[in-house]
Amino acid sequence: MKTFGKVWLVGAGPGDISLLTLKAMMCIKQADVIIYDRLVNPKILEWALPDCLLINVGKNPGFHCVPQDEINALLVQYAQTHHNIVRLKGGDPYVFGRGAEEVEDLVESGIPFEVVPGISSTIGGLTYAGIPVTHRDFASGFHVVTGHTREGNQQQDWRQLAKLNGTLVIVMGIANLAFICEELLMGGKAADTPAALIMSATRENQRRLTCTLGSLLGKAQEANILPPALIVIGDVVTLSDRLSFLPEAITLPEHLYCESLA
Template sequence: MADRKGKVYLVGAGPGDEELLTVKAADVIKSAEVIVYDRLVSDSILSKIPDDIEKINVGKNAGNHPVPQHEINRILLGKASEGKTVVRLKGGDPFVFGRGGEELELLNENGIPFEVVPGITSAIAAAAYAGIPVTHRDFCSSLHIITGHVKDGENLDIDYDSLVKLKGTLIFMMSVASFPKIAEGLIEAGMNPDTDAAVVENGTRPNQRKFVTKLCDISKVIEENQVKSPAIIVVGKVCALSEKLDWFSKLPLYGCNVLATGPKKTSEKLVSKLRRLGAHVLEYPCIYTEPLDFDIDIQNYSWIIFTSSLGVTMFFKKLYESKLDSRHLYNKKIAAVGSQTAEELLKHGIRADFVPSKFDGKHLAKELLRSGKITSKDKVIIFRAKDGTRELIDIFKNNNISCTNVSIYATGYIKNDRIDISNFNYITFTSESCVKGFAYSFDNTVNYSRINAICIGQQTAKAARAYGMNTIVSDTATVSSMVEKIVEVYEGKKR
């Protein structure tokens, strides 16, 4: 073992909704060298973990069985003893039936420093997303969280008589399989069989399901609907409020499945907006970008044009690396292809002099010429992606405008694992490259006519139609407009 000891952070990942991850948890995850996670940590949270961090899945092995607790303890001790910063990422809160205490005891015995970052427990959060307030002064005066999970070979050890006498809200975790015995025990102890009860599966996640019934019927409901873990079971009068206070299933995109094809970093805004509206979003990045070396000598040009927000980012990165700043753009006119590109410029203290009415290269060039802002006396330099569409350049050259094209980043395609596209209502494409990258993943073996493609602009839609996709184009070439279009067409289909 190394002399230098690392540190372990026992972190609660919350119930599943990535936005319920605490600020401290997110910060600790970013600073980790190793992350040891279990099966209850949602895919949306795992997708936020930087690629350079070592990730160890202890939720299941090749036999699809949980990794034994003693083996998880050994992994934590081993990685920390190598001097590494380790995050043990657990669903919910690590101290609410999460066996977090067992893991820390071994670390303490071996002198490994640790910290605990609490998480939002699903016992409360899943109920809230199902419209069930776990306490309400008109219905109960106490809340009790009980586990229905026991060690192998042991029997349930629940004091049913005491629970019934308390007349509070009862929340059972890890109890899907054992609840027939639990329900029987509660009824035998004197609880009214008609007591309101509910089961919430995959609480706070887009695929959440809830079933509200009576205590005497809940075991049957669980079986008939094939409810599986993770799920909580709530018993108490507060369950009667579920329909009245349900807000989650009423979100406009609840039940809508979306596949997002853009690069992970640039898709964050789109994915976040969709998830907030209730959509189940799978990130399926089809392209990647890499910076190219280029010259930032702009002294002989009167107009600078940026055709993407990424191009702005790359340009200023190069500018700062060259010990320069935005003053280098003094006395230059700046054009941005759309509002997102203009917003990125503003982050660097530059307000675009021109943004076209429609966010694409064709309208950018034609509107600049029509307005007289650019004439044959001007020299134009365009910073953009390598192999981007030539429409913008050709329009300028056909109108005798001196134009220099500078490639500042290149786009490559990613070979993803195949997925079943029939599972998705919509697939989003934020560029022509995303369409081509998506097709690259499938080697033309997919029936593209089954795809409802949400496209950010006409150029992207043209590429999607070339493959036979059903195209739906956002009203403007922005992420917000794409989201609005998805809501519009999805709600239209529900009517």
């Protein structure tokens, strides 16, 4: 019976290296192969073993240098030749990260796997911008959607989403911002609804722009907001100035991340 290595689907968090979980760090420090995405903080890769094979399969907007099917095949390929393979993804593997698609291929090939959750930018990114995704006085729930659906799939029903209460968080929506704003307004969302854009959330170059839904497109163009950026629409945005903070780096004791996964 053929034996395989194990594939770890690891969430790298939203960008700030200190938001990586301890388990994710241990996976990285013991990996033989790391197959990583574009939005992963490159400093994380410095924890890799000297002889670890690093493979960049990052996707840029509108251009995928390595198609998803090939990434799935790489995981299967290296599981046949190496012991610990880490598939390192920005945020959380199962939040718009295609992690489930990769796991499905691993299951079909009989390859052992484990998923290590990460802090999603849809929550952590808002937190670093001073925006709580829920608040008893403003939003009792939230909705997270993508502004970029798979080619051939139906667009989001923005007019229906406009009718929902709570906070609306949109990822991968900057290229489609004009259409999104127009459709939300056409669906009945008030033009004076508080809105925000968070570019490079949790990173040193993070930028936050707050305005209203009616002015969102113009403000984004004036500020030259580029991906990766989050779109947030809802009353919780009004708290951003009051709840904003400057994150402080924290150094962990060496013994906390040197334990073995075995």
